[in-house]
Amino acid sequence: MTAPDARSFDAIVVGGGLAGLAATQRMAASGLSVALVEKRGRLGGSSAMSGGWFALSGTAVQRRAGVEDADDVFLSDMVATGGGFADPSLLDALVARQAQAVAAIDRADAWTDELKVSAGMTIARAHLIRIGRLLAYLEREALAAGAVILVDHPAEELVMDGRRVAGIRSGRAVFAADAGVVLTTGGFSRSRELLDLFVPDQAGAMPYGGVGNTGDGIRLAWMLGAGLADIGHVAGTYGQHPDASDDEHELLTANYLGAILVNAHGERFTDESESYKVLGTAVLTQPSRMAFQIFDAGVRARSKPGVPLSDMERIEELGHLVSAPTLSELGHRLGMPPGALERTVERYNDGVAGRAADPFGRTGLVTGVGALAPVDSGPFYAYPAVTAMTSTYGGLSVAPDTSVTRIDGTRIEGLSAAGEVVGGFHGASYMTGTALTKALVFGIEAADRTAAA
DSSP: OOEEEEEEEEEEOOOOOOHHHHHHHHHTTHHHHHHHHEESSSSSSHHHSOEHHHHHHHOOOHTTTOOOOOOOHHHHHHHHHHHOOOOOHHHHHHHHHHHHHHHHHHHTTEEEEEOOOOOSSSSSOOOEEEHHHHHHHHHHHHHTTTTEEEOOOOOEEEEEETTTEEEEEEEEEEEEEEEEEEEEOOOOOOHHHHHHHHGGGGTTTTTTTTTOOHHHHHHHHTTTTBBSGGGGGGEEEEEEOOOOOTTTBBOOOOOGOOOOOOOTSOOOOTTTTTTTHHHHHHHTTTTGGGGEEEEEEHHHTOOOOOOOOOOHHHHHHOOOOOOOOOSSHHHHHEEEEEEHHHHHHHHHHHHHHTOHHHHHHTOBBBTTBBBBOOSSSSSSEEEEEEEEEEEOOEOOOOTOOEEEEBTTEEEEEEEEEEEBBBBBSSSSSSSSSHHHHHHHHHHHHHHHHHHOO
């Protein structure tokens, strides 16, 4: 390959989020010459904007907390959450290789002791990791091992040598990759065009996720006949304030602590213990595509400052939490019909007390786990939240070794993919923390596959 500005490396990584940094660091540490190219002016992508939750089983954090988990339970929870649509071979590989993620987090000294049950889990498996520390560690180690990191370099084309991917073009520059190219470009949460094409019913969700997540990797590989997986199941995430900024990770899931969801009319409309992806779709059908998380002083006391999804103090500081001494006054402040909120809460409390069946089948806090409590202790609170397209859990079809596969099942030689650009792991819904876990695990796997090429 020749070009006005040509450079050669053993491998090229496209995209500087968690998967890309993990792949770059791993290959550089193994002695490969590797370049990471990132379209934006800084690294991190959606990973840097995330809450930092990882789904892992059998960890030291779980053992210290007295939580008994097992790989087969982790696997069965993912299968159930995905509604049977996820690729079993990918789920098996994720569980079998999670030790790679644990080892990387160990080296980065990025653990916290925060552990909880969250969406899609029957056991406390969501581990809060210091994501900024992990990303910084991987970048630092990659550079120390000789990797080249180039920001403001969008990949515009995959360069071919016959039927093999042999590099990329970025502007006038061509970067040759003797061992292969790894796509870690993120999803398409910021592409209204692709959302309208793949999931038009979700296109009304609030755009969020990495600003560079416009589907670049999907488009590049699609041009080569790559297959797609889980695209039709992509859904937004419920729980973000409509005024949230890109600089503030503001998602609240008070419903997993005991809150109920009501629409602008003060009416419940769903089982609040469902995955926040399922809830996201339900909220898009409600007036103004918004729902209030309604809770009492008991739930408010369960806030955890500094812990994403549970930090009500920060949300109150931002002025996004509405409170009132009574349900009647809270409903009035929210502009609901007189008496509507009180009647809804009374019916919900009847269900909690066993005096009536819950009309939406709610039996627990999260995925049916955790005892429900009545909403009855003032003061009362409301958090208005919308469905945000924080990330897209569908993308390129890959084999368990991260090689990108065509629509006929054959592999595109010289091309691997990892992270949010990949589909097949989540199916119809999403378990909290599996996106970051798969990014780290399969970023490492893509590196090992490329190094062995």
